[in-house]
Amino acid sequence: MAKVTVKLFGVMRLDSKISGAQIEIERISDIFNVLNENIKSEAPQEKLLSFNDAVVFVNGERCKKKSFKPSNGDEIWLMSPSSGG
Amino acid sequence: MNEKLLGYAGRVLKIDLTRKTFEDFPWTDSDRRRTLGGKIMAADILHSHITPDMKAFDEDNWLVISTGPLTGCACPNTSRFNISTISPLTNIVTSSNCGGDFGLSLKKAGFDALIITGRSENPVHIEILEDDVSFNDASQLWGMKVSEAQEKLQKRHGKLVIGPAGENKVLYAAVFSGERAAGRGGVGAVFGDKNIKAVTAFGSKNAEVYDRENLKKINKKWVEQLRANPLTGRQLPKLGTAALISPMQAHHILATKNFSAGRFDDFEKISGEELAQNHLIKNAACTTCVIRCGRVVQVDGKAVKGPELETLGLLGANIMNDDIELILKWNYELDELGMDTISTAGSIAFAMELDEKGLWDSGLKFGKTDNLSDVFNDIAYRRGIGDILADGTKRMSDKFGGAEFAIHAKGMELAAYEPRGAVGQGLGYATANRGGCHLNAGYLVVAEGLGLDVDALTPHGKAALAIMFQNLMECISAAGSCLFTSYAVFPSFLIDKPNSFLTKAILACFPYFGPVVNLLNKHTGIAKINIPLLLHPYALTFATGMKVTMADLLKWGDYGYNIERVSNIILGQGKGADTLPKRLLDEKQIESNEKTKVPLDKMKNTYYRARGWKNGIPTIKKLNKLKIEIPEAIKALNL
């Protein structure tokens, strides 16, 4: 297990009402289980999150594998796709 | 299909300010079929008039203010109008798009477009009332800031005004309609030169449309589509364009410290999330908009327009400022003074780097923000260092040096996207007719991380995509539509499900679609089909009576891009104009990654071949194909 900082951005942050959290996970995909528990209690009307919905960065690098194992102290950004000039 | 085109008001008004006269400008259905309207129509009208020695501040320089056929037809997001003229900033044609109430009002007054020539002796307010035009004395308005001037004008009239920056001919002064700006290229300075403080229009005419019932159905579908799309239905309403700060940071596209980097450590403090969670009072919108990307925030206890992404990025990361409250205040001050925030911020960042390098001791320093309100005022009134800053980055670099880090293309400051993190956007900036504009560039960054996740650092396929995006945006703008309506063309799952197998597979192939896209670019007629996701052709068909397909959009876009390019060549733009500053071409943004510089030459050669251009000049064959008269300047090059 690795203790990581997760930050949410974009619509995902506003909808889930979660800006960020420090959590312990084994793989990137575990983040979503933890966050969804929170959403179920804090914003039950909102859609639950899944790995497929998020653009994921680990320490500033794009991560496309949900099986990726982070290390202690990693910072993980979850972004919802955005555009507009 | 219909013989006489509908959807249009059917008249173009030409005003001579020197003589204080007005008349109808001849514009027929054949002209409408050739140009569609808006930006392309304006480019065509300017092209018919300009001569090699013409300058922005010549009495004879025309201002062309034009609407598109969808404006006034109850289609969503179609109140946008265009202002084109010779730019004092770039000395070539500029076009500036605006979402205020003027376009709709001009059409209701019975005109598709307005041409203004000459120069008034005294400050003037041009008032257009259906069949009548009056030239009102505007001495009382002269000197007023943008909102005060608008408050003095008739409430129900569509308005265009300039602020002190336009009056003092700041080369990047803007024109305002309500709180919306036609910001880029210094159209406000041309207003100021002609002594125009305000133009207003009012009328009650409604354009007749070809098939009202089907247009109604399409409009309903269009609204539903825009609301269902993840970008136009959720992100833009919830976070506005400011949403992009965080993804730009992630993708190394957030212009930082005068484009010396693509990431800003304190990006969260100036982000769209910060704006939405702690400063947003409510949304705002251009007339007829269902997306509502505009922000309303509080400054000194007053509800005012909030900043767009460009302003947050360029008055934030690019000058090393992490104080969002200051950006909200500056955004308001710049709007009131009537200045383009992009060029103002770009000029200031360049001055800061000149100061840092000991090339110009202006006192402006990265991260030093306490005096910037005064500097903005000095620019608007051309006082002290403000007089130099008012001429923009390129002229400053001519004076003090630093051309390699003077961040402009063709004299226009770049928008907030750092192109070494999205090289296709870099090609767009370099080739855009009006200069360093992200939208005229084709906004390829939408595919390079901001929306879709195509490999942002590969040059493959980018030339073809840039041309297609440039042509489509040219045409969507000419229709009168907001460019954001074009996002709905991307299937939602490509945006919404960035990690799904299907999305990844399609986007991985994207750069290799180049040859197919090029085929469509070169032979626009092939695409004589419509796709259910792009509703503009359907709306144009039911509004005007022309049978419009994707092929027509591409053809109009190609025509518009070429006719504007030809005008620029007549005005003296030579080979080699399509370039970027050395910093972006030769210096890696990330030391360890060779790919983080813009491989412009590689992409540009493919781009030129596909456009039918040589060294940025349309060939005679290309111009013959588009039925564009060959000017002497091109004949002499014998291409």
Ligand code: SF4
């Ligand atoms: S989406 Fe934004 S820019 Fe476009 S029409 Fe609406 S408010 Fe105006």
